Amino acid sequence: MExxxxxxxxxxxxxxxxxxxxxxxxxxxxxxxxxLNPNTVIRHLGRGRFSSVFKAAFLGIPIPL
Amino acid sequence: MSLRKQGAxxxxxxxxxxxxxxxxxxxxxxxxxxxxxIMTVARPLVAFVTATLAGIAExxxxxxxxxxxxxxxxxxxxxxxxxxxxxxPQTHRRHxxxxxxxxxxxxxxxxxxxQDIAKWFLxxxxxxxxxxxxxxDDIFGRYLGSGLSAMLLMLAIGIPLYICATxxxxxxxxxxxxxxxxxxxxxxxxxxxxxxxxxxxxxTGILGKRATAIYLGTIAVSAVFFGLVVDQVYSQMGISAxxxxxxxxxxxxxxxxxxxxxxxxxxSLKPLxxxxxxxxxxxxxxxxxxxxxxxxxxxxxxxxxxSAGCGPT
Numbered sequence: 001m002e003x004x005x006x007x008x009x010x011x012x013x014x015x016x017x018x019x020x021x022x023x024x025x026x027x028x029x030x031x032x033x034x035x036l037n038p039n040t041v042i043r044h045l046g047r048g049r050f051s052s053v054f055k056a057a058f059l060g061i062p063i064p065l
Numbered sequence: 066m067s068l069r070k071q072g073a074x075x076x077x078x079x080x081x082x083x084x085x086x087x088x089x090x091x092x093x094x095x096x097x098x099x100x101x102x103i104m105t106v107a108r109p110l111v112a113f114v115t116a117t118l119a120g121i122a123e124x125x126x127x128x129x130x131x132x133x134x135x136x137x138x139x140x141x142x143x144x145x146x147x148x149x150x151x152x153x154p155q156t157h158r159r160h161x162x163x164x165x166x167x168x169x170x171x172x173x174x175x176x177x178x179x180q181d182i183a184k185w186f187l188x189x190x191x192x193x194x195x196x197x198x199x200x201x202d203d204i205f206g207r208y209l210g211s212g213l214s215a216m217l218l219m220l221a222i223g224i225p226l227y228i229c230a231t232x233x234x235x236x237x238x239x240x241x242x243x244x245x246x247x248x249x250x251x252x253x254x255x256x257x258x259x260x261x262x263x264x265x266x267x268x269t270g271i272l273g274k275r276a277t278a279i280y281l282g283t284i285a286v287s288a289v290f291f292g293l294v295v296d297q298v299y300s301q302m303g304i305s306a307x308x309x310x311x312x313x314x315x316x317x318x319x320x321x322x323x324x325x326x327x328x329x330x331x332x333s334l335k336p337l338x339x340x341x342x343x344x345x346x347x348x349x350x351x352x353x354x355x356x357x358x359x360x361x362x363x364x365x366x367x368x369x370x371x372s373a374g375c376g377p378t
Contacts, residue, residue: 003198006194006198007191007194007195007197007198007199008194009194010193010194010197010198010239011190011191011193011194012326014099014190014193014194014235014238014239014311015187015190015326015329015330016314016322016323016325016326017098017099017311017313017314017322018095018098018099018190018234018235018314018329019322019325019326019328019329020098020314020317020321020322020325021094021095021097021098021313021314022091022094022095022098022186022231022325022329023325023328023329024094025089025090025091025092025093025094025095025231026091026174026175026178026179027170027171027174028090028091028094029089029090029091029174029178030170030171030172030173030174030175030178031167031170031171031174032090032170033142033170033173034142034143034166034167034169034170034173035166035170045077049074049076049121049124049125050121050124052074052076052077053076053077053079053080053116053117053120053121053123053124054080054117054120055077056076056077056078056080056081056084056116056120057080057081057083057084057113057116057117057120058084058113059081059084060080060081060082060083060084060085060087060088060112060116061084061088061089061109061112061113062088062089062090062093063085063089063090064089064090064091064092064178064182064230064231
């Protein structure tokens with residue numbers, strides 16, 4: 001019992017530390033989805049051997065899964 | 066997998082498939098909260114380099130085949146009012162006011178996005194709690210805490226593991242507190258989300274076996290390499306990752322932390338409830354079909370992106 005309480009207390013501590021940043025991260029992700037114009041994104045991807053890869057990698061960084 | 070269907074080449078698709086699960090705005094933000102500023106920069110940076118390397122390797126070594134015409138998905142993200150094919154971009158952009166867009170973005174963030182992440186994140190937090198309580202403080206310091214062997218151990222754990230970037234962060238924080246080097250933790254953070262048996266199967270389906278080998282090889286080699294680099298950075302700067310973990314939240318007043326934690330839990334109620342009920346249904350269905358045992362053996366077909374442990378179950 002004490003063990004479970006210890007685990008929950010540690011978990012709660014982590015959750016408390018993370019929560020403000022979770023909310024911030026979710027908000028930015030949500031706004032990104034609405035305001036990022038897919039047209040521009042795909043057009044920039046293009047077909048180059050290197051540039052398309054570069055852009056696709058960069059594009060994937062902020063997108064959450 | 067809309068990118069490949071829209072006609073991006075194999076390399077660009079590979080790059081996108083690596084950088085998307087390995088990092089996102091949400092996981093970057095949580096890394097800042099639970100780890101430290103160095104890891105917050107290192108994680109997306111290394112993800113970007115890994116994705117680029119794998120994509121270029123794919124385009125140079127792989128067999129470059131059909132690259133279809135690019136048809137971007139322009140459908141309106143606010144309410145699907147139009148598909149954007151028949152109106153010019155200027156008009157298309159003005160279908161909705163900025164407030165409508167913000168509202169939809171916020172709803173998407175807290176309902177759809179968090180719904181996918183919530184259970185995995187809470188699982189990660191609980192697992193981190195277990196690690197903190199269960200594992201003796203000095204065990205990693207003494208054995209397998211740093212160096213190449215620790216990186217390889219993290220590879221062995223991370224490759225089959227099914228966990229997303231956000232959910233892996235509290236686990237990495239717990240490991241660092243137990244003396245795992247930041248570089249080894251970075252290997253776990255990079256490999257955990259980018260690879261698992263399910264996602265590799267999906268990648269094989271989309272890109273083929275050869276591309277999958279390139280994908281996996283580049284991720285593993287680059288994760289270990291950058292893990293060693295990050296350990297060097299910490300030791301050169303004389304910084305202890307163990308001491309830095311979780312300092313970002315200290316600037317936030319306690320009552321804000323509590324309020325935010327309760328808000329996050331409140332937002333998680335619905336996804337958790339759904340998780341419980343859906344498992345219940347599945348269990349009952351399995352029980353009902355057990356005598357015949359044919360229907361139970363057919364799982365829902367996977368047709369989306371590899372969900373990296375954060376997708377809907």
